[in-house]
Amino acid sequence: MNEFMERQVKLTWHEPKASYDVVIVGGGGHGLSTAYHLATRHGITNVAVLERKYIGGGNSGRNTTVIRANYGIPEAVRFYQRSVELYQRLEEETGRWIMHERKGLLWLAHTEAGVRAERARARVNTAFGAETLFVTPGEIKEIAPEVDLTGGGQWPVLGGSYHPQGATARHDRVNWALAEGAMERGVHIHQRTAVTDLLKEGDRVTGVMTDKGPIHAGAVVSAVGGHVTALGRMAGLRLPIRTHPLQAFVTNHYALDFHPIVASMSLLFYASQTARGEMLIGAEIDPQPSYSYRSGHHFLQSCAFRAMTLLPFLRRLRILRQWTGVCDMSPDYSPIMGKTGVENFYITTGWGTWGFKAIPAGGEQMAELIATGETPELIAPFALDRFARDRTLADRGSAGTH
Amino acid sequence: MSLIIPCPHCGARPVQEFVYGEIPVVPDDLTDPDARDVDRAFMRANPEGPTVERWFHAYGCRRWLTLERDTHNDEIFSAE
Numbered sequence: 001m002n003e004f005m006e007r008q009v010k011l012t013w014h015e016p017k018a019s020y021d022v023v024i025v026g027g028g029g030h031g032l033s034t035a036y037h038l039a040t041r042h043g044i045t046n047v048a049v050l051e052r053k054y055i056g057g058g059n060s061g062r063n064t065t066v067i068r069a070n071y072g073i074p075e076a077v078r079f080y081q082r083s084v085e086l087y088q089r090l091e092e093e094t095g096r097w098i099m100h101e102r103k104g105l106l107w108l109a110h111t112e113a114g115v116r117a118e119r120a121r122a123r124v125n126t127a128f129g130a131e132t133l134f135v136t137p138g139e140i141k142e143i144a145p146e147v148d149l150t151g152g153g154q155w156p157v158l159g160g161s162y163h164p165q166g167a168t169a170r171h172d173r174v175n176w177a178l179a180e181g182a183m184e185r186g187v188h189i190h191q192r193t194a195v196t197d198l199l200k201e202g203d204r205v206t207g208v209m210t211d212k213g214p215i216h217a218g219a220v221v222s223a224v225g226g227h228v229t230a231l232g233r234m235a236g237l238r239l240p241i242r243t244h245p246l247q248a249f250v251t252n253h254y255a256l257d258f259h260p261i262v263a264s265m266s267l268l269f270y271a272s273q274t275a276r277g278e279m280l281i282g283a284e285i286d287p288q289p290s291y292s293y294r295s296g297h298h299f300l301q302s303c304a305f306r307a308m309t310l311l312p313f314l315r316r317l318r319i320l321r322q323w324t325g326v327c328d329m330s331p332d333y334s335p336i337m338g339k340t341g342v343e344n345f346y347i348t349t350g351w352g353t354w355g356f357k358a359i360p361a362g363g364e365q366m367a368e369l370i371a372t373g374e375t376p377e378l379i380a381p382f383a384l385d386r387f388a389r390d391r392t393l394a395d396r397g398s399a400g401t402h
Numbered sequence: 403m404s405l406i407i408p409c410p411h412c413g414a415r416p417v418q419e420f421v422y423g424e425i426p427v428v429p430d431d432l433t434d435p436d437a438r439d440v441d442r443a444f445m446r447a448n449p450e451g452p453t454v455e456r457w458f459h460a461y462g463c464r465r466w467l468t469l470e471r472d473t474h475n476d477e478i479f480s481a482e
Binding site: 238242291 | 404405417418420421422424429436437440443444445446448449450455471473474475476
């Protein structure tokens with residue numbers, strides 16, 4: 001698929017109806033993907049997606065577009081590998097060019113402990129279906145000759161893991177492809193429609209109150225990013241979520257081809273090249289919980305310094321623009337998906353800094369849960385009640401951002 | 403934005419010098435002791451608006467301070 005095969009995106013807008021079978025709150029990647037999979041996999045098209053601003057305007061349009069499955073625990077590897085495979089088929093399936101490009105992802109280790117962690121990652125990934133290889137400094141130099149193996153003299157590269165299926169895609173196009181696919185089949189998407197409360201009968205959720213009036217629903221799905229705590233409170237739930245800002249930036253055009261995605265476990269940054277040739281660089285979340293979208297100079301300075309340590313060619317580039325998203329961080333750095341204990345109210349949250357790569361699988365599994373009423377085996381470990389059951393899925397080292 | 407915290411002992415310092423400490427508030431209507439433990443360990447109020455929080459000045463005076471901050475726009479009202 002390419003730009004010569006493109007046609008105009010066809011989005012048809014409707015007036016809100018009084019009731020739907022399913023109402024999805026949040027018109028980001030996960031909300032749109034859930035609607036898309038409900039329509040395509042289960043024939044459920046009496047669905048509305050409610051978006052406070054415009055579709056894909058939250059973190060779905062603010063992330064750094066990395067798609068990978070090299071996680072550290074079996075449950076996560078299986079889930080994200082499913083997502084990686086769905087992404088590889090998404091262009092064919094939707095007929096939309098999402099600019100999916102397989103790049104290969106390098107995770108560099110700078111300490112003996114880091115090398116052990118990457119060896120373990122390669123083993124776990126291989127055992128549970130994701131292809132990841134342990135690589136020596138010599139092999140790293142072959143994959144990414146731009147990397148300074150001495151790490152500026154301070155952060156020598158001792159080894160790493162290489163994930164050949166690591167990829168990127170254009171985030172807006174993913175949102176539009178899913179929105180169009182859902183709309184074609186009759187799903188309604190309502191932009192600038194904010195949910196102000198949930199309609200309840202006893203312990204059962206029966207719909208949502210919006211600033212345009214009440215909408216009744218057989219099932220309500222929260223696919224909210226950032227403000228999920230407020231929506232959870234409306235349902236009477238306390239959520240293990242803290243909202244932190246995450247910043248990223250792009251440089252001006254780099255004239256040469258920089259193919260892989262490079263990340264460093266110790267220096268906490270990751271870099272890839274966009275289709276426009278810009279170098280896209282992101283790092284860790286801000287330390288303070290906040291809903292503020294303001295970017296700052298301190299982040300640019302420290303992140304650029306760390307990135308230049310390993311990729312010295314970056315020092316010749318200039319920063320073009322920066323932006324901020326707000327991330328729902330869960331205590332164990334794994335997402336939360338599934339039933340909530342409140343009848344008819346489903347949740348997909350805790351997408352912290354790893355939400356974009358999970359859009360197809362997250363939507364597919366949530367759609368199956370809503371259509372069948374049974375939690376699919378793939379996402380059962382990610383249920384909200386895992387915290388009370390002492391079954392947390394700690395995988396901080398795989399978030400790449402902390 | 404990089405948050406600047408006005409430490410009462412050291413003056414205005416960037417947030418990177420501090421360690422965040424949430425004040426966990428378990429709702430009173432939660433009475434089951436196990437449920438209270440789970441809530442205290444994992445659940446977050448995560449307010450959007452003015453909130454009171456604790457910060458430890460790890461790379462400064464190494465004292466705890468109490469900060470009143472609006473999480474909507476990072477405006478700081480008081481630090482002591």
